[in-house]
Amino acid sequence: MDAHAQDNNNPRRINWRGTIAKWLKIIAKWWGAIAILSVGAILIIVLAVLILFKQVVIKPLDPEFRLQSATVSLLNTSAAEFTATWHVKFIAVNPNHKLNISYNSMRAAMFYKANNSDGNGVLLATKPVPPPSALSPKAETTRSFRVETASAYVGEDLAKEISEGRARGSVSFVLRLLGTFKYSSYWTDPRKFEASCDRVEFGFSPGNSTGALTLGQSRACGTDLRSGKFCLFD
Template identity: 30%
Template sequence: MQGPSRPVTGYPVPNVNGCAPNPPPPSAATATAYPYQNPNPYPYTYYQQPLPSQSPRATFARRLLFVFAAVLIIFGSIIFITWLVLRPRLPDFSLQSLSLPNYNSSTERVTATWDARFLVSNPNKKLSVSYSDVYSSVYYHGYDLADSRMPPFEQGTRNVTTIETSFSLVDAYIKGDVVDAINKDRSNGQVKFDVFVSSWVGFRYGGWRGRRRVLRVSCGNVALNSSSGKMLGVAKGCDVY
């Protein structure tokens, strides 16, 4: 027989303070109500796609294009700076005199001589100018009467040069309507001619030489007195381009 102070097996021990006993600690099986689940039931491994390899030819062409563009920019800058410093200007031409000392014509045959004198001025302070392959022509209303070739020459800075040339026809064939028009103008007291000059010119500053270009000069409507054969009025300015 068990004593009265010994608890009965199978019953909870009464709390001496009169409070309910503490619940037993949860077991490992009941501690987690919802076990951990993988949010991605189908895991996969990420592989980074390799970058496409560049073609050696494409790389070389790109570098060559870059070098070419850089050289072009540098070269253009040098030319622009040179132009700003030197400021090249075209020469000035004026026709000082034009004369027709002798003139003979038949129906379609003409013998004549024109004498021309030009004044050429180089307005550049730093650049000298050279002229080569200098040709001149005399026209009547767009019809080429005679041509002449002049010797090459050079001009220093701020230089003024006088050049002369002659145009000759000796029993040369000229269209009948042109001869008739010239004779008609002469009978009216004056006849007008056009004089043209063309030349290759180059600018130079010390050891620097600019690109050569074609220079064209036009002296239009130059009136000659029929009786004296000399130019009427003073020197005539010419268009240079």
């Protein structure tokens, strides 16, 4: 047997070329994984910096709403039913210095909160209303809408309380404006808001079924950004 044959049959002979190729493949595989992780880490850092920049430097402010004027016509508060029409005028304000605000939708709701009661009160009427137009920074716009309810069942006690309040010359209702908006030129999804005007007092003259806002009731409405789904939209 010649020397070449002995070398081929030697179990201790190492295939250096195959071993080197194998290790090169392993190194390339791990290097690719490290590169992907590095790119992912860089993207996360950049995203965190952008979020921090938007919240700290830009400082987006919530939209603001002010009740300007309103009237209510109480056509019927007899028995346990309630019929009324509200005419409302409000001002939408964009308090931001750099961001535009655009509205996608809006709904108005009127409640009656019984004396010394907690919560929203009894829902009397709700309907979609035209949202404000897009507002540039520090701009405002005025919008009007009408909400009505016909022969709504409210119960004898509540109907009596409203009727007695009108006879005394004053009835208070709760106005809610609910909708969605977004900051234009600002990377964010649409957000939900609820503007609440609690205890809006309407004054009635003797024998008059139409009441208007009493003195000092033209005021700002508190705005709350909501993450959940509004039940009034169901």
